[in-house]
Amino acid sequence: MARTIVPEAEALLDQTLPVLDKGFVRMVDYMGGDARIVQAARVSYGEGTKTYREDAGLIDYLLRHRHTSPFEHVLFEFHCKMPIFVARQWIRHRTASVNEISGRYSVLKDEFYVPPAEAVAFQSETNKQGRSTEEVPEAVRAQVIEILTRDQETTYASYQRLLDEGVARELARINLPVSIYTEWYWRIDLHNLFHFLALRLDPHAQWEIRVYAEAMATCAQAVAPLAYASFQRHLVRGRHFSEYDLDAVRRLLRGEPHGLKGSRRREFEAKLGLDQDPEAG
Numbered sequence: 001m002a003r004t005i006v007p008e009a010e011a012l013l014d015q016t017l018p019v020l021d022k023g024f025v026r027m028v029d030y031m032g033g034d035a036r037i038v039q040a041a042r043v044s045y046g047e048g049t050k051t052y053r054e055d056a057g058l059i060d061y062l063l064r065h066r067h068t069s070p071f072e073h074v075l076f077e078f079h080c081k082m083p084i085f086v087a088r089q090w091i092r093h094r095t096a097s098v099n100e101i102s103g104r105y106s107v108l109k110d111e112f113y114v115p116p117a118e119a120v121a122f123q124s125e126t127n128k129q130g131r132s133t134e135e136v137p138e139a140v141r142a143q144v145i146e147i148l149t150r151d152q153e154t155t156y157a158s159y160q161r162l163l164d165e166g167v168a169r170e171l172a173r174i175n176l177p178v179s180i181y182t183e184w185y186w187r188i189d190l191h192n193l194f195h196f197l198a199l200r201l202d203p204h205a206q207w208e209i210r211v212y213a214e215a216m217a218t219c220a221q222a223v224a225p226l227a228y229a230s231f232q233r234h235l236v237r238g239r240h241f242s243e244y245d246l247d248a249v250r251r252l253l254r255g256e257p258h259g260l261k262g263s264r265r266r267e268f269e270a271k272l273g274l275d276q277d278p279e280a281g
Helices: 007-012 034-042 052-064 069-073 084-090 138-164 169-175 190-200 207-223 225-236 243-253 262-271
Strands: 016-019 023-031 075-083 097-100 181-189
Touching: 007 023, 007 207, 016 207, 023 207, 034 052, 034 069, 034 225, 052 069, 052 225, 069 181, 069 190, 075 084, 075 190, 075 207, 084 181, 084 207, 138 169, 181 190, 190 207, 190 225, 207 225, 243 262
Parallel strands: none
Antiparallel strands: 016 023, 023 075, 075 181, 097 181
């Protein structure tokens, strides 16, 4: 089978997509595209056996009905640079091959993430793991950035001093903060990349990992635009309804109150776009 060439993807190969203050996403290789998904689904090696419209319909049908294996035939290889706290969220997606720079073998660079002033926020009172939308005074933002920068400079100076004393790199690194940058190569198929993007593009995900997901989504869209359109249609803008949700929908169609209470009510109304929580994102 000839290698699938996608012109839009070729234009992105080895292009650095800047993320945060010092990070990036770079697609270093890909295999396959929409045509490969169609070939895998039809177990056919011929080209032009169906029209563009039929190929798009097949891909949409596969994703809509969760026939995921054809999407696993499209592969991506990324070179990424991110703060360690982002990497620790990212690595929860275990359906990928990862090679990360090692602080045991290499001297880590003096590169730390400092959030932009507009990203400094108070803790949300309604979301235990999120930020509030409450306005933060400029003086507080400046103080946060000053404290972060000062502590990063201090800890890196201590790290460098230990290295200069001949202390093992694996010990010298242990006091470095999670704001220091790391790098890795990350290889994943399209099915699992869609799962990653569905979770990390969500407004409830931490902003710092969302911007990485947005960069990777740009690459996914270039490689497989038909599949990406279906992903947007069904996984990003679509909603999954539980048994409780379907019962509530039936009541609404009968002109009755939906009857859900507490967290089930909040989740259901959010799925319908009725969520008025100002801190939901």
